[in-house]
Amino acid sequence: MGTLLATGDLHVEHADNRRFVEALAPGSEDDWLIVCGDVADSPERVEWALGLLAARFARVIWVPGNHELLCPREEPAAPRGEARYLQLVEICRRLGVLTPEDPYPVWEGDGGPALVAPLFLLYDYSFGRRIAPTKKEALRLAHAAGVVCVDEFLLRPDPHSNREEWCAARVQEAEARLEERPAEMPTVLVNHWPLHEGPTQILRHPEFAQWCGTTLTADWHQRFGAAAVVYGHLHIPVTSWYDGVRFEEVSLGYPREWSARGWRRPGLRAILPEAGQVAA
Ligand SMILES: [Fe+2]
Numbered sequence: 143m144g145t146l147l148a149t150g151d152l153h154v155e156h157a158d159n160r161r162f163v164e165a166l167a168p169g170s171e172d173d174w175l176i177v178c179g180d181v182a183d184s185p186e187r188v189e190w191a192l193g194l195l196a197a198r199f200a201r202v203i204w205v206p207g208n209h210e211l212l213c214p215r216e217e218p219a220a221p222r223g224e225a226r227y228l229q230l231v232e233i234c235r236r237l238g239v240l241t242p243e244d245p246y247p248v249w250e251g252d253g254g255p256a257l258v259a260p261l262f263l264l265y266d267y268s269f270g271r272r273i274a275p276t277k278k279e280a281l282r283l284a285h286a287a288g289v290v291c292v293d294e295f296l297l298r299p300d301p302h303s304n305r306e307e308w309c310a311a312r313v314q315e316a317e318a319r320l321e322e323r324p325a326e327m328p329t330v331l332v333n334h335w336p337l338h339e340g341p342t343q344i345l346r347h348p349e350f351a352q353w354c355g356t357t358l359t360a361d362w363h364q365r366f367g368a369a370a371v372v373y374g375h376l377h378i379p380v381t382s383w384y385d386g387v388r389f390e391e392v393s394l395g396y397p398r399e400w401s402a403r404g405w406r407r408p409g410l411r412a413i414l415p416e417a418g419q420v421a422a
Pocket residue numbers: 151153180207209375376377393395
């Protein structure tokens with residue numbers, strides 16, 4: 143009946159991470175794989191990685207991270223903001239990979255049924271409230287600490303006037319879709335940025351939290367009946383619980399990060415049925 147698996151933050155610009163992806167394989171022909179954003183900075187590399195995985199897993203579900211949306215300065219004519227996102231959605235459609243723009247699929251394998259909802263919600267700086275009362279002050283503190291997310295320079299919000307507005311629009315749309323989900327069916331909520339502020343409290347640099355999500359989704363794990371919430375972005379792979387709901391940070395991260403984690407081999411996380419890590 144298979145396993146609903148997850149990984150994220152593959153960052154395949156790095157050769158060691160490409161080798162990791164090349165070695166990924168399902169345990170059964172029924173396995174699905176959630177890829178939780180930050181596959182790569184360039185659409186070509188995203189296509190390479192998702193194409194390889196789509197050929198191996200029964201179904202691949204992708205959500206964008208901030209890295210897929212970065213627009214390098216040396217490519218001024220490249221699509222920006224929403225256009226960049228839709229370019230990636232088109233690549234996924236060609237590969238048969240599901241995105242937040244598709245109907246939410248139902249996992250019918252072991253641990254199911256569950257509605258798997260890939261989300262693209264971005265962030266609105268509200269998690270910065272732990273270090274300062276205003277966005278302006280939180281940003282000032284981040285600059286002073288030398289902890290400024292690359293998004294500030296390269297993640298364009300076009301046609302929205304800023305990333306907060308884009309985030310608000312995405313949240314509103316996803317909220318309406320989730321409100322109409324089949325009653326009584328548990329959900330698996332998938333978003334690159336954590337839906338709950340809690341996971342950001344273990345960041346080494348609290349200044350970074352402002353780029354990590356939105357307080358608008360603080361109760362979604364309860365409100366939308368989540369069996370599990372899957373996220374990445376923090377590069378702190380861990381399982382934690384909020385209000386009795388399992389949150390899985392499934393990032394691989396950069397080679398210097400995962401090679402230093404002697405206590406845990408990087409691999410795939412079992413989301414449903416709930417289980418320990420499956421070695422790559
Ligand atoms: Fe990442």
